[in-house]
Amino acid sequence: MTARRLAPIAPIATVLLIASLVGCNPGVADSGSDSKPSALASQSGKASAAPGAPAGGNDLPLAEAIAKLPAGTEDRTGYERDSFHLWVDADKDGCDTRKEVLIAEAVKAPEQGPWCALTGGEWLSYYDEVTVNAATKLDIDHVVPLAEAWDSGASKWDADRREQYANDLDAERSLVAVTAKTNRSKADRDPAEWLPPAASAQCTYGADWVATKLRWKLTADDKERAALEKLAKGCSDTVVKYEAAP
Numbered sequence: 001m002t003a004r005r006l007a008p009i010a011p012i013a014t015v016l017l018i019a020s021l022v023g024c025n026p027g028v029a030d031s032g033s034d035s036k037p038s039a040l041a042s043q044s045g046k047a048s049a050a051p052g053a054p055a056g057g058n059d060l061p062l063a064e065a066i067a068k069l070p071a072g073t074e075d076r077t078g079y080e081r082d083s084f085h086l087w088v089d090a091d092k093d094g095c096d097t098r099k100e101v102l103i104a105e106a107v108k109a110p111e112q113g114p115w116c117a118l119t120g121g122e123w124l125s126y127y128d129e130v131t132v133n134a135a136t137k138l139d140i141d142h143v144v145p146l147a148e149a150w151d152s153g154a155s156k157w158d159a160d161r162r163e164q165y166a167n168d169l170d171a172e173r174s175l176v177a178v179t180a181k182t183n184r185s186k187a188d189r190d191p192a193e194w195l196p197p198a199a200s201a202q203c204t205y206g207a208d209w210v211a212t213k214l215r216w217k218l219t220a221d222d223k224e225r226a227a228l229e230k231l232a233k234g235c236s237d238t239v240v241k242y243e244a245a246p
Helices: 011-020 062-067 097-105 146-151 159-166 180-186 199-215 222-232
Strands: 123-125 130-132 138-142 175-179
Touching: 062 199, 062 222, 097 138, 097 175, 123 175, 138 180, 146 159, 175 180, 199 222
Parallel strands: none
Antiparallel strands: 123 130, 138 175
């Protein structure tokens, strides 16, 4: 398996998590589809890194991390989804990227058959807090969509770099297993146009979005930055860790 990712929090734990949140009541809650629980408080009482933010780097309050995003204007000229090679089996263990995410994020582990066929299992979709008991009902979402990445700098990458981005298992939550409904509702929209329907997920979603952009040195346009800054006002305890992609 290429890299180990944190499994999502079980439904009961999610309830506890929501109850423990401080300052995560974003003002952009009517957008529409990606969500995750907000930042956890550590056992010492200090805010920990937002779940899913890449390991390594310095802890930054969400607002400070947003300020580090390089400015840019979006340009979708020449974009094709096929420019990103999806769902590779990088470690040749029979499980492609999609399967690796499903296995790692299962609340209840599925059985693995020949060619990494998955049966049974249970997942919690963070975007809408829905429990799913069939892998076929889940999509693997790129937190920063492929088209958005293209607009923000990936158009200048070579094919190998785009493949690495599309299959990034080294950052725990650049890819997430969510209900097909919420993933397709989100489509390729950024936080100025869409946020997870579960309000409890929005602070962490913002942290994961920013961490992914910083990890891959992607730019943010004015509307996107303004939406993230508005979100950050309600996420004062959310911190971001990021590690530059190799």
